[in-house]
Amino acid sequence: MGLLIKGGEIVTAETRLKGDIYIENETISTIGTGLTVPPGTEVIDATRKLVFPGFIDPHVHIHLPFMGTFAKETHAAASVAALIGGTTTFIEMACPSRKEDALETYHTWKQKAEGNSACDYAFHMGVSRYDDKTEAQLMEVVKDGTTSFKIFLSYKNFFGVDDEEMFRTLKLATKLGVITTAHCENAELVGQLQQQLLAEGKIGPEWHEPSRPEAIEAEGTTRFATFVEQTGATGYVVHLSCAPALRVAVDAKMRGVKLHIESVLPHFLLDKSYAERAGVEGMKYIMSPPLRDKRNLPVLWNALKTGLIETVGTDHCPFDTEQKLMGAKAFTQIPNGIPGIEDRVNLMYTYGVKRGGLDIHRFVDALSTGAAKLFGLYPRKGTIAVGADADLVVYDTKYRGKISATTHHGINNYNGFEGFEIEGRPSVVTVRGKVQARDGAFVGKPGIGRMLRREPQCN
Ligand code: URP
Ligand code: ZN
Numbered sequence: 001m002g003l004l005i006k007g008g009e010i011v012t013a014e015t016r017l018k019g020d021i022y023i024e025n026e027t028i029s030t031i032g033t034g035l036t037v038p039p040g041t042e043v044i045d046a047t048r049k050l051v052f053p054g055f056i057d058p059h060v061h062i063h064l065p066f067m068g069t070f071a072k073e074t075h076a077a078a079s080v081a082a083l084i085g086g087t088t089t090f091i092e093m094a095c096p097s098r099k100e101d102a103l104e105t106y107h108t109w110k111q112k113a114e115g116n117s118a119c120d121y122a123f124h125m126g127v128s129r130y131d132d133k134t135e136a137q138l139m140e141v142v143k144d145g146t147t148s149f150k151i152f153l154s155y156k157n158f159f160g161v162d163d164e165e166m167f168r169t170l171k172l173a174t175k176l177g178v179i180t181t182a183h184c185e186n187a188e189l190v191g192q193l194q195q196q197l198l199a200e201g202k203i204g205p206e207w208h209e210p211s212r213p214e215a216i217e218a219e220g221t222t223r224f225a226t227f228v229e230q231t232g233a234t235g236y237v238v239h240l241s242c243a244p245a246l247r248v249a250v251d252a253k254m255r256g257v258k259l260h261i262e263s264v265l266p267h268f269l270l271d272k273s274y275a276e277r278a279g280v281e282g283m284k285y286i287m288s289p290p291l292r293d294k295r296n297l298p299v300l301w302n303a304l305k306t307g308l309i310e311t312v313g314t315d316h317c318p319f320d321t322e323q324k325l326m327g328a329k330a331f332t333q334i335p336n337g338i339p340g341i342e343d344r345v346n347l348m349y350t351y352g353v354k355r356g357g358l359d360i361h362r363f364v365d366a367l368s369t370g371a372a373k374l375f376g377l378y379p380r381k382g383t384i385a386v387g388a389d390a391d392l393v394v395y396d397t398k399y400r401g402k403i404s405a406t407t408h409h410g411i412n413n414y415n416g417f418e419g420f421e422i423e424g425r426p427s428v429v430t431v432r433g434k435v436q437a438r439d440g441a442f443v444g445k446p447g448i449g450r451m452l453r454r455e456p457q458c459n
């Protein structure tokens with residue numbers, strides 16, 4: 001049976017028009033006005049609502065062994081939270097540690113997700129070591145449709161790669177035509193500063209930011225950009241958090257380096273004062289790169305408006321308060337990460353489009369279309385067009401509410417955006433034409449999400 005989404009204002013990264021969308025067999029088959037459809041078609045009235053392409057979160061952690069524990073998350077729960085918040089596709093980081101076999105890890109991540117996600121998903125393949133087996137293994141992963149790599153210039157001796165390994169990864173990525181995403185810091189410097197601070201008795205969460213200052217992120221970003229430039233690779237800086245890192249990334253872009261920039265939800269709305277709160281309240285806000293001085297926030301918003309920051313992800317990576325308290329005696333032991341997959345769309349719509357002067361098409365581009373294009377999902381995902389997957393978000397701009405852990409759908413026991421107002425939320429969310437969420441509730445089928453196999457996207 002078909003589905004008709006009738007009378008909404010269809011907003012893509014480029015266009016805005018009133019119309020109907022008719023869906024058959026999981027894809028959009030017609031877009032027009034006053035469409036006549038076969039009897040028995042389910043009709044969703046989208047009058048006075050916006051209709052967006054399903055949103056894509058390009059930076060998500062779900063299964064994640066990290067810092068002596070595991071992210072407090074499952075594919076079932078995260079995908080439901082994502083859908084309620086309007087995200088219909090996420091890209092998860094498959095992250096082997098240096099000790100693990102890359103291919104085994106890749107299969108573990110795939111198995112964890114398979115049959116459990118209520119929305120579609122893809123992976124970035126983490127490269128944490130480069131040895132004699134790596135090239136053949138990564139070629140197999142790319143052949144399987146995972147056409148983006150992830151490296152960490154941080155987390156020494158765990159996920160982190162050294163410069164030689166970064167070089168070899170980028171050379172291979174260039175040969176295979178895939179994009180490499182990178183967490184840009186300097187593992188050695190962070191380690192040294194952490195030890196120095198602890199030795200001075202500086203153990204609380206407020207010392208996390210001073211242990212990873214802006215200059216260190218800028219250094220990592222410069223180094224990554226230089227390696228991208230010298231290898232002819234295509235690079236993507238994940239979770240860029242501050243003005244100095246932005247400056248060096250933009251400088252590289254301006255001289256023609258194929259470098260793309262992502263920032264993530266927390267860095268647009270939160271600053272380091274949250275992490276300076278006493279005890280576990282501060283620990284809730286420990287992530288890397290850290291929350292920064294608030295003077296960085298308008299810089300990031302402006303860069304988003306002009307498109308220098310191309311995409312907005314979440315870096316969804318929940319740890320509950322019990323896990324955060326593992327770092328009660330040393331900030332270096334606080335698991336890094338914060339949830340956000342449910343809240344990205346509503347918060348960026350509210351504080352960007354409604355209150356911040358962010359153009360609505362830029363919003364769609366940054367939260368959906370841009371990632372689809374960069375990661376080889378477009379035009380199947382990231383737009384509203386005939387032939388595209390019918391991943392759609394009918395958006396109610398009249399809704400008013402507040403974010404709270406008492407009403408969110410994630411399994412984590414706190415929400416970093418507690419009390420933030422939202423002006424708008426998804427009214428109907430479809431995945432390949434199936435209605436999966438309505439007005440803040442999951443109404444669909446669990447486990448229907450598919451892994452999205454992608455082609456190499458760089459040339
Ligand atoms: O603090 C963070 N960001 N945790 C997740 C791992 C990462 O660095 O992306
Ligand atoms: Zn990271």
Ligand code: ZN
Nearest residue numbers: 059061093315
């Ligand atoms: Zn991350």
